[in-house]
Amino acid sequence: MSEFVFLYRGGSRDGSPAEMQQVMQKWMNWLKELGDKGHIKDQGQPLERSGKLVKGKQKTVTDGPFAEAKDIVGGYTLIEARDLDQAAELSKGCPILERDGAVEVRPVMKLSM
Amino acid sequence: MEASEHLFRHEAGRMVATLTRIFGTHNIALAEDVVQDAFCRAFEVWKVRGVPENPSAWLMATAKNRAIDALRRERTARTFEPELSRLIQSEWTLAPGVEELFSENAIKDDLLRMMFSCCHPRLGEEAQIALMLNILCGFSVGEVAGAFVSTSFAIEKRISRAKRVLASSKKLFDVSAGVEFSSRLPAVQRALYLLFNEGYHGASSESAVRADLCREAMRLTAILIEHPQGATPATYALAALMHFDAARLPTRTDSSGNLSSLFDQNRSRWDSHLIAEGQRLLDLSATGPDLTEYHLEAAIAWVHATAGKTESTNWGHIVSLYDKLMTIRRSPVVALNRAIALGQLEGPVRGLEEILAITDRDRLTTYPFYYAALGEFQYRIGRYDRAREQFLKALKLARNPMERNFLEARFHACERAVQSNENLK
Numbered sequence: 001m002s003e004f005v006f007l008y009r010g011g012s013r014d015g016s017p018a019e020m021q022q023v024m025q026k027w028m029n030w031l032k033e034l035g036d037k038g039h040i041k042d043q044g045q046p047l048e049r050s051g052k053l054v055k056g057k058q059k060t061v062t063d064g065p066f067a068e069a070k071d072i073v074g075g076y077t078l079i080e081a082r083d084l085d086q087a088a089e090l091s092k093g094c095p096i097l098e099r100d101g102a103v104e105v106r107p108v109m110k111l112s113m
Numbered sequence: 114m115e116a117s118e119h120l121f122r123h124e125a126g127r128m129v130a131t132l133t134r135i136f137g138t139h140n141i142a143l144a145e146d147v148v149q150d151a152f153c154r155a156f157e158v159w160k161v162r163g164v165p166e167n168p169s170a171w172l173m174a175t176a177k178n179r180a181i182d183a184l185r186r187e188r189t190a191r192t193f194e195p196e197l198s199r200l201i202q203s204e205w206t207l208a209p210g211v212e213e214l215f216s217e218n219a220i221k222d223d224l225l226r227m228m229f230s231c232c233h234p235r236l237g238e239e240a241q242i243a244l245m246l247n248i249l250c251g252f253s254v255g256e257v258a259g260a261f262v263s264t265s266f267a268i269e270k271r272i273s274r275a276k277r278v279l280a281s282s283k284k285l286f287d288v289s290a291g292v293e294f295s296s297r298l299p300a301v302q303r304a305l306y307l308l309f310n311e312g313y314h315g316a317s318s319e320s321a322v323r324a325d326l327c328r329e330a331m332r333l334t335a336i337l338i339e340h341p342q343g344a345t346p347a348t349y350a351l352a353a354l355m356h357f358d359a360a361r362l363p364t365r366t367d368s369s370g371n372l373s374s375l376f377d378q379n380r381s382r383w384d385s386h387l388i389a390e391g392q393r394l395l396d397l398s399a400t401g402p403d404l405t406e407y408h409l410e411a412a413i414a415w416v417h418a419t420a421g422k423t424e425s426t427n428w429g430h431i432v433s434l435y436d437k438l439m440t441i442r443r444s445p446v447v448a449l450n451r452a453i454a455l456g457q458l459e460g461p462v463r464g465l466e467e468i469l470a471i472t473d474r475d476r477l478t479t480y481p482f483y484y485a486a487l488g489e490f491q492y493r494i495g496r497y498d499r500a501r502e503q504f505l506k507a508l509k510l511a512r513n514p515m516e517r518n519f520l521e522a523r524f525h526a527c528e529r530a531v532q533s534n535e536n537l538k
Binding site for chain 2: 013015016017018019020021023024025027028031043044045046074075077
């Protein structure tokens with residue numbers, strides 16, 4: 001088994017309360033299913049959409065947002081999967097995909113290599 | 114923990130009501146933004162961590178923190194009530210002041226305050242209901258439009274106009290002012306009644322939407338009953354009426370989702386708990402000299418709900434209740450229903466006469482069930498061709514597939530009857 005990080009990018013935050021609740025329920029179901037199948041190493045954390053960006057030798061500090069709203073990382077999960085293909089396959093159930101968002105699937109580099 | 118079915122929607126209503134009280138009605142847009150923001154946080158955190166033990170408290174606490182942020186940010190850009198303006202002048206008083214405004218005692222009547230505010234006398238009944246659904250029940254404009262079978266554009270216009278009227282009153286309605294409370298109460302009861310009816314008889318073809326509207330009306334009525342001054346005989350009667358009707362809701366459509374007439378409904382599937390609760394409420398409504406239209410409609414619904422079979426319905430009692438209703442709140446639809454009941458009691462010829470005797474029946478010519486009633490009596494008399502004609506007219510007025518299927522089935526029944534009559538010749 002190898003480890004992968006799912007980075008959740010973008011995704012619409014609009015919607016009526018009922019819609020938001022529905023989407024939330026889908027997330028909970030999706031994560032539960034991944035967990036039940038033993039694919040979750042760490043369920044991760046949501047990230048605030050604002051922050052600071054520290055950049056360059058000058059160490060200039062600016063306020064976020066740093067990227068287009070559609071590219072902002074909103075959170076991450078640490079996943080266990082056989083290989084990159086399986087990890088990508090697992091990400092296809094993520095509800096963010098129905099809301100204009102994306103899942104970035106990145107293998108965690110192995111020490112032994 | 115699982116989130117209860119309408120958690121977000123219901124909490125949205127509560128939170129917007131509280132924040133609007135604090136910010137002032139002219140800042141309702143700010144209140145809505147703060148609530149949206151609180152939901153975004155709940156959404157992000159709960160989807161990973163699960164729903165907390167006490168989601169309502171979690172959300173309200175989040176809304177409070179967001180409100181403090183918003184007040185800090187907006188204190189110079191916006192006008193607030195003098196009392197609040199004073200509190201937010203200094204960091205010393207801002208957080209503790211807002212804390213106080215969110216205390217359990219302070220937020221207790223916010224939904225009721227908002228309910229009364231939505232029934233502003235300058236707003237038409239349709240606007241009042243749309244506003245209630247949007248603010249108190251947490252329906253988006255699109256969802257309200259779906260419930261009313263209207264366009265989002267039209268509903269958006271109606272709601273934003275209504276919000277401007279609401280904003281003009283500056284403060285939420287004061288539910289502790291006795292005289293004003295009593296004088297606005299009938300408008301609130303009427304709006305709740307119409308909201309329920311929109312669900313029960315409304316044009317939306319989705320039964321889930323309709324059941325939602327009925328449930329919302331019942332939930333808001335229950336909130337009204339909790340307030341000592343709101344718990345009047347008329348409110349109890351209104352609540353009783355809703356319970357009796359709601360008890361029959363599951364059988365309004367048959368197993369294939371088609372509208373089913375009162376006569377064909379499987380009465381064993383009527384909800385006996387709701388009927389019992391309705392009965393209790395009806396008893397509570399009989400504690401004074403007041404006899405309102407809600408009392409009479411509840412009594413009519415009670416007679417139906419407690420009749421084991423269509424044949425054992427006490428139609429005489431129902432006719433006499435309609436007679437009284439005609440003196441309190443006469444409308445062509447009430448007159449039509451009375452005529453139908455009379456037809457049940459004294460036969461289809463009498464029923465037909467009675468419908469044709471309704472003086473303002475020209476106002477019923479856009480109502481499919483006016484022609485359906487005429488058709489039904491013609492059918493029972495045996496004039497199948499005339500019945501067929503009436504059902505055809507009704508069919509052209511059907512407002513949704515459910516009504517269309519129901520009327521089509523009746524139309525075909527007439528056609529078959531005409532055919533077999535001709536075969537006999």
